[in-house]
Amino acid sequence: MKLYDLELSGNCYKVRLFLSLLNIDYELVPVDFLGKEHKSPEFLQLNPLGQIPVLEDGDLVLRDSQAILVYLAKKYGGEAWFPSDAAEMGIVTQWLLTAANEIARGPADARVGTKFGFGIDVNAAQKKAKPILNLIEQHLSKSENQWLALNRPTIADISCFPYIALAPEGGVMLEPYPAIIQWCDRIKKLPNFIEMPGISK
Amino acid sequence: MKLYDLELSGNCYKVRLFLSLLNIDYELVPVDFLGKEHKSPEFLQLNPLGQIPVLEDGDLVLRDSQAILVYLAKKYGGEAWFPSDAAEMGIVTQWLLTAANEIARGPADARVGTKFGFGIDVNAAQKKAKPILNLIEQHLSKSENQWLALNRPTIADISCFPYIALAPEGGVMLEPYPAIIQWCDRIKKLPNFIEMPGISK
Numbered sequence A, B: 001m002k003l004y005d006l007e008l009s010g011n012c013y014k015v016r017l018f019l020s021l022l023n024i025d026y027e028l029v030p031v032d033f034l035g036k037e038h039k040s041p042e043f044l045q046l047n048p049l050g051q052i053p054v055l056e057d058g059d060l061v062l063r064d065s066q067a068i069l070v071y072l073a074k075k076y077g078g079e080a081w082f083p084s085d086a087a088e089m090g091i092v093t094q095w096l097l098t099a100a101n102e103i104a105r106g107p108a109d110a111r112v113g114t115k116f117g118f119g120i121d122v123n124a125a126q127k128k129a130k131p132i133l134n135l136i137e138q139h140l141s142k143s144e145n146q147w148l149a150l151n152r153p154t155i156a157d158i159s160c161f162p163y164i165a166l167a168p169e170g171g172v173m174l175e176p177y178p179a180i181i182q183w184c185d186r187i188k189k190l191p192n193f194i195e196m197p198g199i200s201k
Helices: A010-021 A041-046 A065-076 A086-116 A122-141 A155-165 A178-188 B010-021 B041-046 B065-076 B086-116 B122-141 B155-165 B178-188
Strands: A002-005 A027-030 A054-057 A060-063 B002-005 B027-030 B054-057 B060-063
Touching: A002 A010, A010 A065, A010 A155, A041 A054, A054 A065, A060 A065, A060 B086, A065 A086, A065 A155, A065 B086, A086 A122, A086 A155, A086 B060, A086 B065, A086 B086, A122 A155, A122 A178, A155 A178, B002 B010, B010 B065, B010 B155, B041 B054, B054 B065, B060 B065, B065 B086, B065 B155, B086 B122, B086 B155, B122 B155, B122 B178, B155 B178
Parallel strands: A002 A027, B002 B027
Antiparallel strands: A002 A054, A054 A060, B002 B054, B054 B060
């Protein structure tokens, strides 16, 4: 298995983290992002969207970090991380979409704009970060919600965690969200948890 | 089963369409969007994000149109629309995320900005529409790709179809994309296909 990767990308990290939690061996293929390798003809053959991460597993080539989590969970994670019960699958999936929508447009964009520019309106992204962090804080403040879904670790947590934990790099501080900080700590205590620049144990 | 719905929303329509394709009876609950009912305390109990659609099925309350498609496919659609094979599930899921990312930020935003304003930069959204429509056109131009994934109708198609078919309402014409037009026609010929304002047979 090969992961086309950028170390500083939270989307790549969520795949690296999950591969580590599942204890899967794989080959890491760093993509020269600043050199625009992800827009090269060779890379566009792998992912015509020109985005990382991309996972190659035998004949399968998958784009999108959320879709890669679904694949890995289903293929290598048994029922634990992405169960096959319809209702449970729906509940986990809605958090994958929260990661792709509200978290991406809020804390993730604020960080990318702060660190790399890319013409992103950091102020607007910081404003968008607050309602979604408030909502997740309320959710996790309930004693039955130690995790985002099903009261156990699932790919819902892995999907949402990186750009929430990295929010301070985009000027979005986490101190107002104690339940979120505790949830981050729970994730950091999962067996085989790994760090990335900006996220340490 | 209850669907909290807005007739003009492509995200609500994709759920209505899929419920019809699956031949499922349900109660339609129109939400007074202009009256901001989706931001009322009662509605926020259903979906704290204040977004429609929301599906209620017994005790289950689900937000996000993509997650609702996953749930309905798994619960009522057998293996056809969202198969349980890991690779096939991953491939379908990557298109659900394309609907939530590139299609939402391109043709969907262009239409919402054109029709309703909401401070959306219509010009920027129209520009973003082109690369994703080009990519889907190339994908569907291959004879083996009559559908977005697995060469059969899946929730990948249902998820991406509405805001592509509605693109002209946002000033994004579909004439440059003949394979997309043919794909839309294939979807319109599915048994129990239903229309919405802006999408007719």
